[in-house]
Amino acid sequence: xxxxxxxxxxxxxxxxxxxxxxxxxxxxxxxxxxxxxxxxxxxxxxxxxxxxxxxxxxxxxxxxxxxxxxxxxxxxxxxxxxxxxxxxxxxxxxxxxxxxxxxxxxxxxxxxxxxxxxxxxxxxxxxxxxxxxxxxxxxxxxxxxxxxxxxxxxxxxxxxxxxxxxxxxxxxxxxxxxxxxxxxxxxxxxxxxxxxxxxxxxxxxxxxxxxxxxxxxxxxxxxxxxxxxxxxxxxxxxxxxxxxxxxxxxxxxxxxxxxxxx
Amino acid sequence: xxxxxxxxxxxxxxxxxxxxxxxxxxxxxxxxxxxxxxxxxxxxxxxxxxxxxxxxxxxxxxxxxxxxxxxxxxxxxxxxxxxxxxxxxxxxxxxxxxxxxxxxxxxxxxxxxxxxxxxxxxxxxxxxxxxxxxxxxxxxxxxxxxxxxxxxxxxxxxxxxxxxxxxxxxxxxxxxxxxxxxxxxxxxxxxxxxxxxxxxxxxxxxxxxxxxxxxxxxxxxxxxxxxxxxxxxxxxxxxxxxxxxxxxxxx
Numbered sequence: 001x002x003x004x005x006x007x008x009x010x011x012x013x014x015x016x017x018x019x020x021x022x023x024x025x026x027x028x029x030x031x032x033x034x035x036x037x038x039x040x041x042x043x044x045x046x047x048x049x050x051x052x053x054x055x056x057x058x059x060x061x062x063x064x065x066x067x068x069x070x071x072x073x074x075x076x077x078x079x080x081x082x083x084x085x086x087x088x089x090x091x092x093x094x095x096x097x098x099x100x101x102x103x104x105x106x107x108x109x110x111x112x113x114x115x116x117x118x119x120x121x122x123x124x125x126x127x128x129x130x131x132x133x134x135x136x137x138x139x140x141x142x143x144x145x146x147x148x149x150x151x152x153x154x155x156x157x158x159x160x161x162x163x164x165x166x167x168x169x170x171x172x173x174x175x176x177x178x179x180x181x182x183x184x185x186x187x188x189x190x191x192x193x194x195x196x197x198x199x200x201x202x203x204x205x206x207x208x209x210x211x212x213x214x215x216x217x218x219x220x221x222x223x224x225x226x227x228x229x230x231x232x233x234x235x236x237x238x239x240x241x242x243x244x245x246x247x248x249x250x251x252x253x254x255x256x257x258x259x260x261x262x
Numbered sequence: 263x264x265x266x267x268x269x270x271x272x273x274x275x276x277x278x279x280x281x282x283x284x285x286x287x288x289x290x291x292x293x294x295x296x297x298x299x300x301x302x303x304x305x306x307x308x309x310x311x312x313x314x315x316x317x318x319x320x321x322x323x324x325x326x327x328x329x330x331x332x333x334x335x336x337x338x339x340x341x342x343x344x345x346x347x348x349x350x351x352x353x354x355x356x357x358x359x360x361x362x363x364x365x366x367x368x369x370x371x372x373x374x375x376x377x378x379x380x381x382x383x384x385x386x387x388x389x390x391x392x393x394x395x396x397x398x399x400x401x402x403x404x405x406x407x408x409x410x411x412x413x414x415x416x417x418x419x420x421x422x423x424x425x426x427x428x429x430x431x432x433x434x435x436x437x438x439x440x441x442x443x444x445x446x447x448x449x450x451x452x453x454x455x456x457x458x459x460x461x462x463x464x465x466x467x468x469x470x471x472x473x474x475x476x477x478x479x480x481x482x483x484x485x486x487x488x489x490x491x492x493x494x495x496x497x498x499x500x501x502x503x504x505x506x507x508x509x510x511x512x513x
Binding site: 101 | 308311312313314333336337340341343344345495497
């Protein structure tokens with residue numbers, strides 16, 4: 001219980017470090033690793049009429065090998081925040097875990113919810129600490145962070161990051177990972193020349209746009225799973241809105257896929 | 263002089279009197295099970311806290327000491343939940359292995375300051391029979407209240423032993439399984455009012471108690487929190503909103 005006088009005690013990662021449960025930030029060295037890390041690819045998020053839709057394909061790869069075809073890259077951090085990851089899952093899932101516990105630890109100790117800016121910054125700090133691994137090519141993580149804050153306008157907030165921890169707020173959409181150039185093209189097109197801008201479309205339309213975008217990304221990028229028609233594996237989609245987070249049931253995605261995408 | 267055993271015992275007894283006197287003005291805390299979970303209730307300054315996904319705390323004592331113990335409990339629960347899993351965080355372990363020895367130690371080190379705090383932890387389980395009501399006193403003593411298979415799921419923290427007994431007696435008579443939150447808030451408030459009676463006051467009849475509610479409550483602000491059994495989130499703690507408390511005072 002001994003703590004420096006001015007320590008507010010709310011920083012969970014440093015508590016873990018003090019107890020030797022979380023490694024120190026990776027040192028920056030120039031040697032490149034020989035191992036080929038597992039990576040996961042192509043996530044996207046955009047604002048629509050009821051909030052933010054976050055979607056990710058299910059494939060995890062290591063070099064040319066498909067390691068896993070049911071990876072979940074869209075992770076719930078708290079009641080109103082979603083983190084989606086492209087990059088090395090080992091690092092990303094650990095980051096998500098630290099982040100989830102950090103937000104709760106802050107709320108419990110400080111008796112107030114961490115601000116959206118504080119949450120966005122917390123992820124940025126974790127990426128920055130990981131930069132040494134990113135430079136070595138074994139721990140690159142490029143996340144998207146989506147949250148909803150009813151008290152401010154606009155309520156839906158969407159951020160994307162680079163591997164060094166720079167955060168960028170997106171006004172309409174964001175996509176990262178190896179399939180993202182195609183996805184960005186589609187989202188830009190839909191937003192600019194589609195029937196309606198993305199922020200005005202309904203939930204069903206949003207799901208269709210996301211499915212089409214991921215299918216297009218998978219067409220040219222081997223690392224993106226897209227939609228597996230044989231095994232019936234569909235992308236994971238979550239919506240964060242005024243009511244909190246909702247995971248779209250696979251049946252609903254499948255139905256829209258068969259009706260309007262296939 | 264403290265080296266002599268008799269002096270030490272005397273010093274401890276004096277310290278006990280001193281702490282009891284300090285705690286004597288504390289506002290009681292009531293914990294009662296209801297159909298969807300457990301309610302924690304008190305009036306006055308903020309002293310109901312979320313500790314972890316399924317654990318909450320109510321306390322009487324000095325805010326500084328409550329704060330230190332609360333922080334220690336949150337740190338322990340959070341590191342355990344992070345390194346293992348939320349299912350491994352247990353109130354029993356938290357109290358028996360961590361808090362109780364520390365509080366006992368502080369109490370008996372007569373050159374150091376003891377914790378001026380009395381803590382009531384509640385933990386919600388999968389069924390009412392798994393719920394736990396656990397009190398840790400300033401000297402590290404633990405009173406584990408069995409919920410008796412969910413039939414008597416309540417516990418109180420009060421300034422004196424007599425008030426605690428009166429509150430428990432009242433709850434024993436009035437508690438019924440399956441009450442909703444609004445009814446349980448009523449019950450908790452009445453029990454709190456009984457805990458506020460002066461030492462020689464007689465316990466008023468139920469209808470009299472209700473009539474005198476607003477005058478006995480004074481300017482106190484009600485605060486209440488629940489641990490919900492079947493919330494679809496991992497975090498079961500929720501502060502009870504002002505709209506849910508409003509009918510209590512209106513009656």
